[in-house]
Amino acid sequence: MTQTVLIVDDETSIRDMIAISLEMADFRVIEADNAQKALALAVDERPDLILLDWMMPGTSGVELARRLKREETTKEIPIILLTAKSEEDNKVQGLEAGADDYITKPFSPRELVARMRAVLRRATPASQNIIEVDGLSVNTDSKRVSIDGEPIDMGPTEYRLLAFFISHQERAYSRAQLLDQVWGASVYVEERTVDVHIRRLRKALGEKHDYLIQTVRGTGYRFSCQRSRAV
Amino acid sequence: MTQTVLIVDDETSIRDMIAISLEMADFRVIEADNAQKALALAVDERPDLILLDWMMPGTSGVELARRLKREETTKEIPIILLTAKSEEDNKVQGLEAGADDYITKPFSPRELVARMRAVLRRATPASQNIIEVDGLSVNTDSKRVSIDGEPIDMGPTEYRLLAFFISHQERAYSRAQLLDQVWGASVYVEERTVDVHIRRLRKALGEKHDYLIQTVRGTGYRFSCQRSRAV
DNA sequence: CAAAGTAGTGACAGATTCGTGACAATGTGA
DNA sequence: TCACATTGTCACGAATCTGTCACTACTTTG
Known part of the structure; x- marks a missing residue:
């Protein structure tokens, strides 16, 4: 800074x-x-x-x-x-x-x-590091997430997960990759644990924004602001 | 003096x-x-x-x-x-x-x-250096703090902590960073000591203003006038 | 359609992290 | 010298987070 x-x-x-x-x-x-x-x-x-x-x-x-x-x-x-x-x-x-x-x-x-x-x-109110997508903004300086300007709370792991996703959009990650990137390479937890945190993150984002975290069946998850059309 | x-x-x-x-x-x-x-x-x-x-x-x-x-x-x-x-x-x-x-x-x-x-x-520049947030004002020249015009007392360390925070708002700081910035790089005290001074500072600010000092779980603390919404 | 595979969900116990009061050591001024 | 304020540390409990499991819901495949 x-x-x-x-x-x-x-x-x-x-x-x-x-x-x-x-x-x-x-x-x-x-x-x-x-x-x-x-x-x-x-x-x-x-x-x-x-x-x-x-x-x-x-x-x-x-x-x-x-x-x-x-x-x-x-x-x-x-x-x-x-x-x-x-x-x-x-x-x-x-x-x-x-x-x-x-x-x-x-x-x-x-x-x-x-x-x-x-x-x-x-x-200067100090320039901040903010990434914003469709009203959802992640501030990596204050470590705060807000939706339409209103700050919301979430657990540390959910925050790290979201911070990772929002700076790696439009790409599918396997559970193993997410564990590596978000939990760290030296941590050993069950892959299904990712599912649980994804669930918690979606809940924190609320109905209007949980679409951003998309399930890629057979692979893992993806962050994207483009909604998929059902077939 | x-x-x-x-x-x-x-x-x-x-x-x-x-x-x-x-x-x-x-x-x-x-x-x-x-x-x-x-x-x-x-x-x-x-x-x-x-x-x-x-x-x-x-x-x-x-x-x-x-x-x-x-x-x-x-x-x-x-x-x-x-x-x-x-x-x-x-x-x-x-x-x-x-x-x-x-x-x-x-x-x-x-x-x-x-x-x-x-x-x-x-x-000591003559210009009064006052920063004010939501009724809380810190005068870095007189080193006085007041809430809604009423002067309040606090220890020197609490004052330095507050003075640092109020000029570095909306940013999360780890305990180690706070020790560096407020205590000085060459001082060695336990990280948890920060918690205790945070507690004392919050107490000094009183119920109406202690929300300004926010805990960032897993990271440290943050000064912000924006309250978060629980999920 | 049945079976198998995959993901969503709620609950829970253990682990972590934080808040808090107490206390001893030290410094400070009367 | 004594009273008082300040400081760092600790221990305990409260609050929160985490990983796992069991079960359900859904999708794909044969």
Whole structure:
């Protein structure tokens, strides 16, 4: 879950110093020395946060901030302005341009990281790893399953089974394969045990979604959102 | 609220001199004469600031600074480097290692205290950092927790646990991860200890809010304001 | 249709995991 | 020094999960 930060500053030495501090604080860092490149990188890489120098030759930091906040793809990314001036009107101007915070040079790495965390906390509800199929969503970060937005409970084994299935859809697995994948290769349990857990999983999914777990007679089970037609 | 300062220097005479100046300025002082002890003390005592000698036999001050900034439990503690050399590249090297300021020997006690106060002031950003969820608010500056405006009490560990959780919502953490994040990587306690502190935290939150700390069976715990539906 | 094979289902005992109160050790401040 | 708060550990019981079985329902085959 490393977060990426884009540093935009025309001075290499400043960029480097910041980059080192941030990498130590476990951020991934990408850099740009002008507005043009910054814009391109922001769109391409979708950083979690942008550090923007106020003074730059060509397009200024404020102008760039304004543009970033206009673009649909980048408008959600929080921006912190770096400024050498401490005048109040710069602050206002910066915040009006859409910056989320600003910090006055010189600043300590500590202070910078602290501000960044504050901004990130405010902004990001932490990106989550979610797989969704027909209203059924499995969140592997919170280890939670929800149907039409409502979280539902199930046993650990049922959860692992579902998590495996939802990331291996449209493929039939034998009971032995499921035991290997979900229980682990070193566990010895009866094959029919799989049936019981499949039953419990179907029950947890409820009538509207239990069709997702399909029986492949003579083979095993399959997860698929395509319903089969009876012959 | 007396603040604690850790002095790390291999020369007893220098340590003593600094210690006396600082105690007179109403700081509590703890000392270490090598990197090993310093690290241990930093983790145990969580000083508010660390004064670190650049030149020490064995692990150097820079190296120690780097380590301190890597550890989750100590990375927030500001560091001032003491150096006999005044070369510019040392300064850069020190700041790169994560130091917040540096001061060149010889220095006057007055100057030292002034710098320390400056760093400590910077360390506590004026902006109030408040995270609020369903009437529960955690102020990470005042380190206070309140429910519906009413301040509530809890132990330091419970506070750290809650502070971690509230800024890492909707994610399941194992007991080992929580120990790493909240207790620190170098602390060895039983995993079940987490359970006990979870219990204490839940108790402190009271019946209306203890649902926020959810058990993820077979895994660990999760902070979330979404209640699950039983099946 | 009968027989054989395959999957669904409910129940249950044992195993695991978690909640909880108690306690001793330690730290802290008066 | 004493009272008090905090912390980590433990032991016990409660809650939940798990694997297995027995039985039923259904499907395929001959």
